Amino acid sequence: xxxxxxxxxxxxxxxxxxxxxxxxxxxxxxxxxxxxxxxxxxxxxxxxxxxxxxxxxxxxxxxxxxxxxxxxxxxxxxxxxxxxxxxxxxxxxxxxxxxxxxxxxxxxxxxxxxxxxxxxxxxxxxxxxxxxxxxxxxxxxxxxxxxxxxxx
Ligand SMILES: [Zn+2]
Numbered sequence: 768x769x770x771x772x773x774x775x776x777x778x779x780x781x782x783x784x785x786x787x788x789x790x791x792x793x794x795x796x797x798x799x800x801x802x803x804x805x806x807x808x809x810x811x812x813x814x815x816x817x818x819x820x821x822x823x824x825x826x827x828x829x830x831x832x833x834x835x836x837x838x839x840x841x842x843x844x845x846x847x848x849x850x851x852x853x854x855x856x857x858x859x860x861x862x863x864x865x866x867x868x869x870x871x872x873x874x875x876x877x878x879x880x881x882x883x884x885x886x887x888x889x890x891x892x893x894x895x896x897x898x899x900x901x902x903x904x905x906x907x908x909x910x911x912x913x914x915x916x917x918x919x
Pocket of ligand 1: 833838842843844883884885886894
């Protein structure tokens with residue numbers, strides 16, 4: 768097929784494609800930024816180098832990949848069958864580390880919000896924005912978060 772676009776057009780298209788294939792973290796960042804939230808990224812002086820830190824709200828947002836952080840009950844959090852022991856140890860270690868990081872952040876006075884990669888729909892990000900502004904967390908609000916449904 769003939770190449771019909773010039774290189775600057777193509778690079779613009781490519782960056783557009785890359786923009787749509789967002790990693791969940793980029794999606795969260797873009798959403799919050801568009802809603803006027805200002806945050807710092809990967810603050811090394813905080814435990815676990817949180818993905819987003821919102822000093823104004825004393826809140827950190829951790830964006831977790833479902834596989835690497837073993838999202839409970841999530842279909843993306845599969846356990847590999849080959850090298851099962853290796854993976855179980857590795858993934859368990861991640862979960863332990865997540866717990867330690869969250870405790871350390873909480874002890875430092877931070878509100879810790881976790882966003883799972885499978886929970887980054889517009890509606891769920893809108894809810895995240897509410898929670899950052901001081902609303903109840905989904906855990907506080909939902910009767911059954913495992914169902915993925917909301918009661919309102
Ligand atoms: Zn998940």
